[in-house]
Amino acid sequence: MRAVIPFPDISPELISISLFGLEFALRWYALAYIAGIVIGWWLCVRAVRATRLWPDATPPMEPRQIEDLATWVILGIILGGRLGYALFYQPGYYLENPGQILMIWQGGMSFHGGLLGVVLAVLAFCARNGIPLRPAADLLAMATPPGLLLGRIANFINAELWGRATDLPWGVVFPGQMAQDCGQPLGELCARHPSQLYEAALEGLILGAVLLYLVWRRGALKRPGRVAGTFFSGYGLARFLVEFVRQPDAQFVAAGNPLGLAWHVGGYGLTMGQLLSLPMLALGIALILTAPRRT
DSSP states (O other): OOOOEEOOOOOSEEEEEEETTEEEEEEHHHHHHHHHHHHHHHHHHHHHHOGGGSGGGOOSSOHHHHHHHHHHHHHHHHHHHHHHHHHHTOHHHHHHOGGGTTOGGGOOOOHHHHHHHHHHHHHHHHHHHTOOHHHHHHHHHHHSHHHHHHHHHHHHHTTOSOBOBOOSTTOEEOOSTTTTOSOOOTTOOOOBOOHHHHHIIIIIIIHHHHHHHHHHTSOGGGSTTHHHHHHHHHHHHHHHHHTTTBOOOGGGOBTTBTTOOSEEETTEEEOHHHHHHHHHHHHHHHHHHHSOSOO
């Protein structure tokens, strides 16, 4: 029998408390959101206090403004992530059931939707407070990868968003009937790519390390748009590649489309995640090319 890695025995709930007949639980996924926002806020405050990192030693905002911006960002993440999931992945269902769009506790969030929500929130915040957009975008781009790292690890703990079936030695046997339904011979376990951990490494760990290096060692914040461009293009490329081994959403899989391609011609095409990543990649390259060449 080929080697596989059993799924670790980790509960999605960190703690659970019963009060007055109701069950209250703190889930790893919620904790990842909270920790990611707190770490991002801390990184932003450190950066604006280090005036040497900015052109003319002038940060785009003050530390107290970071707290106000964090509130806008949180709303952008939640509303944008939920609306993006409804529009990009299940528009037909939510058009028939609009009352369920705001039921975020039932699951279903889109990173690309959350990113769009954050972009709109930052645009509004910067316009309202007279803050230059590119430096603010650089600041948030630097602070985002820790949240991506923790969020993808939480996806793994939740045994969700797993990858396609694989016979590689690091394939993970995820629990659940859907994860075990991959057309394998009767009696054998279905091992899948731990695509959540691939994304955690690429989008969180590696991209985060690159951005911190550019900011703190290469003076990238003195070239407005360079850090944000590196983030957009780095995430877009990482997500595009991981989509090749990530199991697509069930609504895209059909008898004539077993790979779950959202757009295809003659059996070749792109998944929804790849389609949404291409504009990010293009925007990132454009920001890098238009960033000032001199600090």
